[in-house]
């Protein structure tokens with residue numbers, strides 16, 4: 675049975691955007707993976723529920739955005755009934771004994787991961803690859819999580835082997851940052867809706 679190398683990109687995908695695709699393609703190439711699985715979160719436990727689009731809409735939009743045969747959009751957490759990453763990994767890993775997994779995330783999440791449930795356990799379950807993100811990248815490298823696991827940081831030159839390393843092992847990619855951001859897209863859409871609604875009802879909208 676040959677081992678499959680899988681990157682897991684957990685996210686709200688509210689909505690999916692080019693930044694997700696960009697780091698997924700980087701991960702496929704640099705980490706020498708067979709596939710990246712986008713794991714659409716039913717509800718990030720640290721994010722407000724009120725501006726979260728319905729799960730089915732986020733999945734559907736992610737499927738339209740992924741646009742690559744080796745990026746799979748999944749509802750794994752919905753199926754497992756988990757919302758915390760540590761719980762998801764504990765349930766997922768034994769179900770795929772022929773796969774090696776690596777957790778993928780942006781630099782913003784390296785800065786926040788110490789707030790996640792059982793966060794130190796996550797570092798001991800899977801290797802982690804972190805991608806530079808505009809305005810976060812440098813501070814988080816001296817943050818709480820990076821300091822706690824400083825001895826387990828692996829340099830980018832060993833990227834091809836990361837997925838085979840025994841955790842804890844993590845890597846920070848100093849790649850060109852991508853501006854994609856779901857917050858920015860939601861803000862842009864809200865502004866566009868406001869402008870549209872501001873057009874008086876008796877005036878034809880020029881759309």
Ligand SMILES: Nc1ncnc2c1ncn2[C@@H]1O[C@H](COP(=O)(O)OP(=O)(O)OP(=O)(O)O)[C@@H](O)[C@H]1O
Pocket residue numbers: 683684685686687688689693694697778779780781782783805806807808851852853854855856857858
């Ligand atoms: N432009 C980007 N560069 C690097 N990582 C990114 C980028 N966009 C998203 N990610 C990472 O992808 C994962 C899922 O991100 P998520 O779906 O929350 O998108 P987001 O743009 O960060 O959303 P929001 O702005 O609502 O927080 C996270 O680990 C996040 O850090």
Ligand SMILES: O=C(O)c1ccc[n+]([C@@H]2O[C@H](COP(=O)([O-])O)[C@@H](O)[C@H]2O)c1
Pocket residue numbers: 683684685686687713715717718719720721757758759760783789790791
């Ligand atoms: O496990 C936790 O406590 C936890 C807290 C916040 C976020 N996460 C996970 O982090 C991933 C990225 O979330 P997001 O919303 O930044 O895209 C996603 O898989 C979430 O389920 C996990």
